Amino acid sequence: MKERLFAPIDNAPLALFRIFLGFLVACESFGAILTGWVKGNFITPKFTFSFIGMEWLQPLPGSGMYWYFIIMGTFGLLFMVGYKYRFTIAAYTLMWSGVYFMQKTSYNNHYYLLVLICLMMCFLPAHRYASIDAKQNPEIRSLTMPAWCSWVMILQVSIVYFYATVAKFYPDWLNGTFTRNLFYGTVTNPTLRNIMTQEWFYLFIAYAGIAFDMLVVPLLLFKRTRTWAFVASLIFHIFNSITLQIGIFPFFALSFAVFFYPPDTIRKIFFRKKPVAEVLSYTPEAKNIFYWFFVPFLIIQFLLPLRHHFIKGDVLWTEEGHRLSWRMMLRTRNGNTDFTVIDKATKQQVFYNIFTELTPKQRAGMGTRPDMIWQTAQRIKQHFAKEGKDVAVYAHTRVSINGAPYKDLIDSNVDLAAVPWDYFWHSEWVLLY
Structure with a gap:
């Protein structure tokens, strides 16, 4: 040999x-x-x-x-x-x-x-x-x-x-x-x-x-x-x-x-x-x-x-471990994500115009993928930090895989601006079914 x-x-x-x-x-x-x-x-x-x-x-x-x-x-x-x-x-x-x-x-x-x-x-x-x-x-x-x-x-x-x-x-x-x-x-x-x-x-x-x-x-x-x-x-x-x-x-x-x-x-x-x-x-x-x-x-x-x-949950739903795995042309993901931004000092909701920050293509991609949703939350936090505000960011995400009924993807009670990204294991704020 x-x-x-x-x-x-x-x-x-x-x-x-x-x-x-x-x-x-x-x-x-x-x-x-x-x-x-x-x-x-x-x-x-x-x-x-x-x-x-x-x-x-x-x-x-x-x-x-x-x-x-x-x-x-x-x-x-x-x-x-x-x-x-x-x-x-x-x-x-x-x-x-x-x-x-x-x-x-x-x-x-x-x-x-x-x-x-x-x-x-x-x-x-x-x-x-x-x-x-x-x-x-x-x-x-x-x-x-x-x-x-x-x-x-x-x-x-x-x-x-x-x-x-x-x-x-x-x-x-x-x-x-x-x-x-x-x-x-x-x-x-x-x-x-x-x-x-x-x-x-x-x-x-x-x-x-x-x-x-x-x-x-x-x-x-x-x-x-x-x-x-x-x-x-x-x-x-x-x-x-x-x-x-x-x-x-x-x-x-x-x-x-x-x-x-x-x-x-x-x-x-x-x-x-x-x-x-x-x-x-x-x-x-x-x-x-x-x-x-x-x-x-x-x-x-x-x-x-x-x-x-080795990551908890179905990768088809969570996307965790999807990239670099040759999971090619396997599914369509449809859905959208809205964010609620709360000023921690005043407890009041503040407005963030995601439509001016992201292109339509970026919004479509981000709307169904946990890592991009988390990254958007971090950007929102940084945006308001420049104004001297400390904010909490909550995501409301509804996702459908291959035309199936829509379900919540992200735990809307978790402040995504405050949680770290887990590179190797399941992020608990990604809901499982």
């Missing part, structure tokens, strides 16, 4: 993946500007809901975030062609991580996956072939890489699909409630919506989703089923791209297929002029990177999605 992990293989898959990744992140960066995503999430809001503990991470003033995304897209193009690869991939990773941690209003799991993959790419020798670096510095040029360079990518994507499968085994997915609601809310064409909201269709999609997530990796690993699995992946992700409009993610997911095919196959299809790789030995540094970075990294990635099982 050890010999197979460190055996030299053709590095065509890694070089090709670098090219795909650079192109996709450049499209994501420039597209975010052109579609108005940057404006809606970073320019228009007065502030962003950063990850708790990172409230200091806020957008650049004025048009700064436009330049931020332009620079990110440029870094994507630079590491795509392999120019100053180590610097440009690391710089992009740092900047995209900033985007990820800076805002939760438009949270998507593939934003997190992109952080992880780019971090992994910082430690992989993806610039040793088909790159400007290799052309300018022939000493780093290589036709091979250790086999583990492919396996770490396969393991990471396996973790994603495994937990995505497990998460779907809950009633509203198994009876088609979520897929029916999803199509009803996202498909605008009346004829298509009529078809896609019929029971036979939304149940087929629900169980096809489970089957795909469960089987795609095993089927890609075996030669006899690999091409069929890739065709199924193509259909699945293109369908998602058209119906859900989730940016680069479908194409990002498809790009991992290069690691499942034999390296020689990738070389023959995409790098026809590439010489056949010679068998070479690898330096101890390559093994050190594998043992000291990738092994701990992958162990952490396997354990992180388990944490919500």
Whole structure:
């Protein structure tokens, strides 16, 4: 096993993946500007809901975030062609991580996956072939890489699909409630919506989703089923791209297929002029990177999605432990939150206009998520502290999951401005059912 992990293989898959990744992140960066995503999430809001503990991470003033995304897209193009690869991939990773941690209003799991993959790419020798670096510095040029360079990518994507499968085994997915609601809310064409909201269709999609997530990796690993699995992946992700409009993610997911095919196959299809790789030995540094970075990294990635099982309550309702757990496209949350603000000195209610402080999108996201509700309460407290007032903040929240009856999410008798955020366990002011 050890010999197979460190055996030299053709590095065509890694070089090709670098090219795909650079192109996709450049499209994501420039597209975010052109579609108005940057404006809606970073320019228009007065502030962003950063990850708790990172409230200091806020957008650049004025048009700064436009330049931020332009620079990110440029870094994507630079590491795509392999120019100053180590610097440009690391710089992009740092900047995209900033985007990820800076805002939760438009949270998507593939934003997190992109952080992880780019971090992994910082430690992989993806610039040793088909790159400007290799052309300018022939000493780093290589036709091979250790086999583990492919396996770490396969393991990471396996973790994603495994937990995505497990998460779907809950009633509203198994009876088609979520897929029916999803199509009803996202498909605008009346004829298509009529078809896609019929029971036979939304149940087929629900169980096809489970089957795909469960089987795609095993089927890609075996030669006899690999091409069929890739065709199924193509259909699945293109369908998602058209119906859900989730940016680069479908194409990002498809790009991992290069690691499942034999390296020689990738070389023959995409790098026809590439010489056949010679068998070479690898330096101890390559093994050190594998043992000291990738092994701990992958162990952490396997354990992180388990944490919500150790937190009291159903994560579907409480959201505690939802992020970083690959609970992708599982539920719709509807509801709203109103705040009562009491001046502790006078015991009188004071007015706080949340409509002028939050954008409609921020209000919609905050209205059903405990962490964002708590953060809003803290901002309200800070707002009145500047006026010399010490206030108590109470939240009145009604939430519906997947169209179910509305229920209270937050204990309205708890002063949210006075309670700390619990990073690891259940917050008692989040009601359980």
